[in-house]
Amino acid sequence: MFLGNEDILDILYSAEEKALSLGASYAEARFHLLERQGVIARNDAIIGTTLASSRGIAIRVVFKGALGFSSTYSLSKEDVLKAVERAVSQAREASVHMKNQIIFSNEKLGRAKVSVIEKKKIDDLSTEEMINLLMDSWDKIKSADIHSKIPVYMQNLSWSKEYKVIVNSDGGFVESYVPRVFYFFNLVEYNDGNSINKWYEYAASGGSELAEEFVAKGRQYEDVYVLDKILRKAKPSPKGRMDVVLGDEIVGLLAHESSGHPSEADRILGREAAQAGKSFIKPTSIGTRIGSEIVSVVDDPTIPGSNGFFLYDDEAVPARKKYLYKNGVINEYLHNRYTGYLFGKGSNGSARAMDAFSEPIIRMSNTYIEPRDHSLDELIKDIDYGIYMKSYMEWNIDDERWGNRYVGLEAYLIENGEIKDLVKNPVLEATTGEIYSSIDAVGKNLVFHAGTCGKGEPSQGVPVWFGGPPIRIRKVRIL
């Protein structure tokens, strides 16, 4: 749409020039456009049809070691240059109070154009088609042969298109286009005075072909039966220390929460201390053992079709696959050019901004536990007494990413190597060290799940995937 738009490029370069002329040692200008279209339905009713577009220019400068950011709606050169003046002036005020100056690492920056090519154009997914998909889904859900009632089946289907042009005074120039499809459902069932609910999110980069995959062929058509069974048949969960197999849905979340987040170098250095908190990982933790040798955790933005896809980050640094934990050892942090300089390692391309109103900060992309060799049956068969937690609703973790809690939704008792009865809401509470050290087998089937990861001030939600195969952990605490 705008790719190659000379007027925009002229404004971005003028902004960069202006900042440098005002004394900034670094200047960056980003045009960022996000378009979204979506439909929200509850059962057979349409409760919202929406179209949204956000657009603007974000400026970032370093002035005497202080960082300034400014964002404006206007694309007039005059207004953009005012935004530059504002960023520089505020950084100048802050520079007096800096004890440690902000310096960026030297990098070979990208000069590239990156476009995700849709199989079917995202625009081809019309509102009528979206509505039809959602209504067909409700018809299928409501006709499920179950005992429970379904008072609520809420669905939200949308697509988005993200365009960016980034220029910076160190020679970086990146234009990109990433289309995505997002689908969310919340399924509630009632039976005999009890209720249960499950929500789940699908999202990926690609074209409108994804909508049918998510809405027409999604897991909700299995979940509708599973929830009914849990309501009617689940028994109280056993408590105490026991062996647990975690399904890929929980393993993915585990990788995100207790490997990805604590490996963010800005968090390790305290930059997010008042918001998302700090990290149990310290600046000197590289090489420290965190888990058993069979566990490796990866963050990789370059996976084609992924929700967290990018090839250059928002500082124009080339993106790459990173091993956060390798064979059970803390191996690499997520860096931008600021932390890359401080650690002397350089950036590994992890800076992302949500939109034109957001500064680029260190973010995950697609984070997963690397698959190995076990089938699910093999993971289960070596357990005398334990639990298989396949899915979850509730989870949380402390702000150093050490104390985890995952509450199973679809969960089964394991006895003598076999899956037995459904059990109700087993609660796993354990530290990150305990969980990773207790993993004695890793499955072979890697499955990704989608999410929107929150961080920053103002809070920025960016699209990510998290995933893994099922894993087995020995003797952890079930409450």
Add this chain to the structure above:
Amino acid sequence: MKSSYFEDMLDKISNKLESRVNAYALLLTLIDETMIKYANSQPSVTQSWNMYELGLYLIKDKKAFVAGLRNPNEEDLDVFIENSLKKLEKIRETELLPEFPSTKTHDALPSLDKKVIDAQSNLGKLMELVSSRTRNETEIAGMISLGKREIMLRTSTGFTGKHANTFFNGYFRIFRGERSGQWAFSSTFYDEGLVEKTLDNAEFYASLKLPYLKPEEGEYTAILSPMVAGNLFSLLAYMSSAFAIQNGLSFLKPSDLEKEITTNELSLYDDPRNIELPFNTPFDAEGVSTYNKPIIEKGVLKNILHNTATARLFGARSTGNAGWIEPTPWNLEIKEGDASLEEMIKDTKKGVLLNNNWYTRFQNYTTGEFSTVARDAIILIENGEFKGLLRKARISSSYPQLLRNIRTIGKERYKIKWWEVENPFILPYVVIDNVRVTIPDFPS
């Protein structure tokens, strides 16, 4: 650009829509904001935003379409409106159909403070204030945000609304070694005293010279600071919206109205007319006049929050909480009780005082089962005295259980807003009995 530019823009759009739809609303929001973010006792970044957002709510033949644009130019706008009108023709009828009121104007709610606007271009004083608090053994993180928000609303029934307010919000987390404390503030008006008091409160919790203990997990009396109560009760306010109730996102039911859902100690209000807090507005997004109202009064659920569309579905009246599609609360308030914090502590035999929390997540929205992670100071109380600190703890409970056990409401109130308390909230400490606290059994 001046606001007259945007008013002309709304006039033009109104003229364009007049003959093309049965009803419409246009909502324009202008924001000019500045923020200083702190980490490691220095500004980590200064940020500023100049942005506007235009919302279109188009209704035709029982079909409704919501469109939102952030920062369009005029050329984009024309294309966008035509595109929206085309889409409106092709969608299905909705069950959430608004009915805009026939009132044309609204009263004024003066809530602009020139000092806030002036301070945006002179941040030095605030930076000096925070810098003056840095000491060798203390690490300060947090943020101060200040600016102006202006809204303009037009509806097809002739309503023309305009309201502007300033905001001055922030929070600080102070670390002293492994101990930390956090506090927040929110106001419409510039007040350096709020920054100082917030730093004081955070420092108080970071400076407690108590030993670390590891008590048994189980049921405790919980004294929730306004940071924690603000998180849990703002979620309750969201769950009192008709949208949440209808979409399986709340434990409340329409039949709970006028029933006792908590002890008579608790009165929770939605306060759009409180100009002290920055989510004030004389009208909502449909042009309905706002008013302060109890969500819960002396334990009884008095109001489910509605816009005109959800009100029609529920056979109720709008409570002036639109939000198109989804009604939302404005400023929130818990009415003061009569206990001081010292009395609350003294009256606690076995309890925990929680300074702060985050990561509240639900196992089941329809039963209200959830857990939340305590952070910063977690103080163990035995027989009315502070005994020690816990390194980690969680509250694991359900809303019905918490609400049944509210014992005491404090008398001193604080104006809070931060990451985990999205709506400005004036509230005191709250004491709840029989709260299940889980404590990790592994050392950190």
